[in-house]
Amino acid sequence: xxxxxxxxxxxxxxxxxxxxxxxxxxxxxxxxxxxxxxxxxxxxxxxxxxxxxxxxxxxxxxxxxxxxxxxxxxxxxxxxxxxxxxxxxxxxxxxxxxxxxxxxxxxxxxxxxxxxxxxxxxxxxxxxxxxxxxxxxxxxxxxxxxxxxxxxxxxxxx
Numbered sequence: 001x002x003x004x005x006x007x008x009x010x011x012x013x014x015x016x017x018x019x020x021x022x023x024x025x026x027x028x029x030x031x032x033x034x035x036x037x038x039x040x041x042x043x044x045x046x047x048x049x050x051x052x053x054x055x056x057x058x059x060x061x062x063x064x065x066x067x068x069x070x071x072x073x074x075x076x077x078x079x080x081x082x083x084x085x086x087x088x089x090x091x092x093x094x095x096x097x098x099x100x101x102x103x104x105x106x107x108x109x110x111x112x113x114x115x116x117x118x119x120x121x122x123x124x125x126x127x128x129x130x131x132x133x134x135x136x137x138x139x140x141x142x143x144x145x146x147x148x149x150x151x152x153x154x155x156x157x158x
Contacts, residue, residue, distance in 0.1 A: 090154030093131035
């Protein structure tokens with residue numbers, strides 16, 4: 001079954017890596033916002049961005065956080081994680097630092113963005129959410145081979 005998912009990521013540094021993951025094709029393709037539209041949206045203010053996120057999370061069964069070097073520092077990734085978790089959606093992360101960008105460059109492994117979110121019970125969200133770190137040598141193939149299973153595991157865990 002093809003699942004509808006929402007990708008969460010640091011736009012400026014990882015959009016090309018995210019395109020690689022999106023093109024794997026095991027899930028429904030959701031169009032990414034273009035750089036111009038993202039800048040336009042941000043200029044409208046935080047409420048406009050939150051509304052866009054909330055509207056785009058509707059009808060999705062899972063949030064996939066694609067973790068690059070700066071993802072954990074993004075206030076919008078944090079917001080997306082909180083919204084998806086509170087809505088009972090499946091949530092998990094994939095480290096994408098070993099995927100190449102358009103210039104053929106890899107980046108540094110980013111921090112786990114779930115570590116900075118504390119639940120009402122005092123536990124960190126990272127104690128409930130899996131972050132996958134695909135193989136260094138064949139990152140793309142590892143993600144392609146496992147993405148559908150990871151999605152189903154995240155949904156089942158909720």
